[in-house]
C-alpha cells in the first residue's frame with residue numbers, strides 16, 4: 714500500500730476549524746522536508762504538513778491535530794458552561 718498523497722492529507726483537514734477563532738483550515742497544504750513529519754507519496758523525505766486558518770493565518774500542523782480537536786472542544790464547552798455566546802465575526 715502506498716503512502717497517502719498531499720491531497721489525501723488535505724482531505725483529512727477538511728472541515729477542521731482553527732482552535733482560536735473557528736476559521737476554516739483551507740488548502741493548499743503547506744509542506745517541507747522534516748524528519749519528524751509524515752510519509753507522503755511522491756516524496757523521498759518525510760514531510761511536515763500544515764494548513765493555514767483563513768482568519769488569523771495561524772499555520773496548524775498536522776501533528777497538532779489531536780491537540781487542535783481537544784482544544785476546540787474545551788474552548789467551546791467552557792464558553793457554553795459560562796453562558797457565553799461564541800463571538801460572531
Ligand SMILES: [Zn+2]
Pocket residue numbers: 731732733734735736766767768769770771
Ligand atoms: Zn484562526
